[in-house]
Amino acid sequence: MIDVRPAVPADAPELVRLRNLMFEAMPTMADLAGPGPWQASTEAILRDRLAVPAERLTMPSFVVDDPGRPGALAACAVGTLEQRLPAPGNPDGRFGFVFNICTDPGHRLRGYARACTEALVDWFDSRRVGRIDLHASSGGEALYRSLGFGEHSVPLSRQRSYD
Template sequence: MSTQVRPATPEDAAELVRLRGLMFEAMSGRADPGPWRRTAELELRERLAVPADRRTMAAFVLDDPAEPGRLAACAVGTLERRLPAPGHPDGLFGFVFNICTDPAHRRRGHARACTEALLAWFDARRVTRVDLHATEGGEALYRSLGFHEHSVPLSRQRLLPGG
């Protein structure tokens, strides 16, 4: 199978959410069919429908050749505009928040191909830093693509009622 990566469309939203669920399941050891899935699908549909030149989210996917409409892999990220700073003259930063390959298609370079397409999208927009949170299983891939440790930021998390 070739690795023909393409930009995701709004029609890929449900499959992107399915893969996102697989990523979370791999991280925690349990599936979470909660209401986040519907919200994520709506968000993806909306953001992937924005004209390409105004889009602040990008997703690159690889189709499953055996099952039309099903995705084998994806990489999803967002573009964020912050105040310019030394080393970041345009103030553009990227965040990768979803890289996943369906278990039936792993170890074939699909995650790498999708991630390289996403990084090229960031590069074309003059993004000077791209961040991600790596799982142990993905760390070698990310390091091979030039990712390394950066300062550890403090973060604050607030649990919502019912969440």
């Protein structure tokens, strides 16, 4: 059995490390990965968002500890919870987004990403989140489909880079 636990503020540096590994593995992001101001900002946001009481948590995060390195993480899954206005297809108006699933290369193919993602989806389900989105890499698509994720069109998107 894989021991998955909710992330705590002290996990923030490791969550940033895993996030960078995720970027390094993405062909469109690999050149941008590595040290940068985004890391300090990410760590500060994680520490802040993981410190709130459970009933007010909006950045659910689940981790598996690295069994060989105390204080290190083997895998994680992070998401956000947003309260939108209710709609016929989502009467509670809760919307989830999964955006940071990563396993340290030395711990891959052991089910850690699945266990973290299942814990995250269960967290969303327990809060009656009507829709959960994610952007899948080709390597993760089979896992997400096996957990019930499918195609959903997003017709328009706007992206800007602020230096």
